Amino acid sequence: MELRTTSTLRAHWQGSITASTAWKMILDIRQGREVEALTIADDGGWQSYAKVTAEARQLFDIYLPLVSRAGDQPLVIAQMGQTLDGRIATVDGRNELINGPAGLIHLHRLRALVDAVVIGASTAIADDPLLTVRHVEGPSPVRVVIDPSGRVPGGQRLFRDGCARTLQLCIDAASSCSGSAVPDLAGASSGCGVSGVLATLQARGLKRVLxxxxxTTVSRFLEAGVLDRIHVTVAPMILGSGKPSFSLSEISSIDAAVRARTRRFSLEQDTLFDLEFCRH
Ligand SMILES: NC(=O)c1ccc[n+]([C@@H]2O[C@H](COP(=O)([O-])OP(=O)(O)OC[C@H]3O[C@@H](n4cnc5c(N)ncnc54)[C@H](OP(=O)(O)O)[C@@H]3O)[C@@H](O)[C@H]2O)c1
Known part of the structure; x- marks a missing residue:
């Protein structure tokens, strides 16, 4: 994505690129629009002849790799907000205070950059989440609930609020489920259901998926080997009990651990680990 760097444009950017300008530029790039003052490589590496504040620099570093690929290329990214001991919620499912305000804003930025946001049935029931973009500027994605047996009640807010489209994916759409049938959600193996979910979304033009x-849901996508990236936002606290983040098949050697090219960013008190997997 080569951009113009004429002296006229240079004059236009006499001030600095601030965080709010940077976020608008990232949204524009996501929509396939040209932006000025930025040269971006396919891997998200960037250069600018304008002054860029430290906050804006971090936004470019974190989010340009998500939007710099050609517009029609699929992206599957997972996120996890967890404690130092790998917990994502208390035993009874409370999670809202694990990450700080910057971690929450990061989650909303991720939502704004994808076509679809996916949760498992247990999260839909425990959190009754909206899954919309509210803490930053940007469009809300289509909301997707993986609900094999149709156990998520129709009264949950994301089915009723009309703020964005919602898809409920069940084994059999003729059952209590109001959404689409994905028959391979019925299988028992760890990666099962994942390819059916992605194929169903792709068929609807939903290629960029969070x-x-x-x-459980993130672990199934990780184990199936379909993730391009995971963003793990770690809060400096220990719960000592609660719902686990990653649960994968047992391994007998540390060599078999999941590893990836990793970058780290500070989100106020939280630390974001950006893991990039090589799938191609
Ligand atoms: N901190 C965070 O970042 C964060 C984010 C989201 C949620 N949470 C918390 O996470 C907790 C729930 O997590 P969880 O791990 O217990 O459950 P979950 O991942 O929300 O839901 C798991 C269920 O979703 C269905 N499912 C998901 N992927 C599937 C697949 N590929 N194939 C078939 N079925 C699939 C299955 O439903 P069936 O059981 O009906 O078969 C599965 O048991 C909640 O307390 C919530 O607050 C935390």
């Missing part, structure tokens, strides 16, 4: 949680 797997938001909970731990």
């Amino acid at each position: 797997i938001e949680g909970g731990g």
Whole structure:
């Protein structure tokens, strides 16, 4: 994505690119619009002849790799907001105070950059979440609930509020489920259901997908080997009990651990780990 760097444009950018300008530019790039003053490589590496504040610099570093690929290329990213001991909620499912305000804003930025946000049935029931973009500027994605047996009540807010489209994916759409049938959700193996979910979304033009949680759902996508990235936002606290983040098949050697190219960012008191997997 080569951009113009004429002296006229240079004059236009006499001030600095601030965080709010940077976020608008990222949204524009996401929509396929040209932006001035920025040269971006396919891997999200960037250069600018304008002055860029430290906050704006961090936004470019975190989010340009998510929007710099050609517009029609699929992206599957997962997120997890967890404690130092790998918990995403208390035993009874409370999670709202794990990450600080910057972690919450980060989650909303991720939602704004995808076509669809996916959660598992247990999160839909425990949190009754909206899954819309409210803490930053940007469009809300289509909301997707993986609900094999149709156990999520129709009264949950994301089915009623009309703020964005919602898809409920069940084994059999003719059952109590109001959404689409994905027959392979019936299988028992760890990666099962994942390809059916992605194929169903792709068929609807939803190519950029955020797997938001909970731990079971993210783990199934990770184990199936379909993730391009995971953003793990770690809060400096220890719960000592509660719902786990990642649960994968047992391994007998540390060599078999999941590893990825990793970058780290500070989100106020939280630390964001951006793990990039090589799938291609
Ligand atoms: N901190 C965070 O970032 C964060 C984010 C989201 C949620 N949470 C918390 O996470 C907790 C819930 O997490 P959880 O791990 O217990 O459950 P979950 O991931 O929300 O839901 C798991 C359920 O979703 C269905 N499912 C998901 N993927 C599937 C697949 N590929 N194939 C078939 N079925 C699939 C299954 O439903 P069936 O059981 O009906 O088969 C599965 O048992 C809640 O307390 C919530 O507050 C935390």
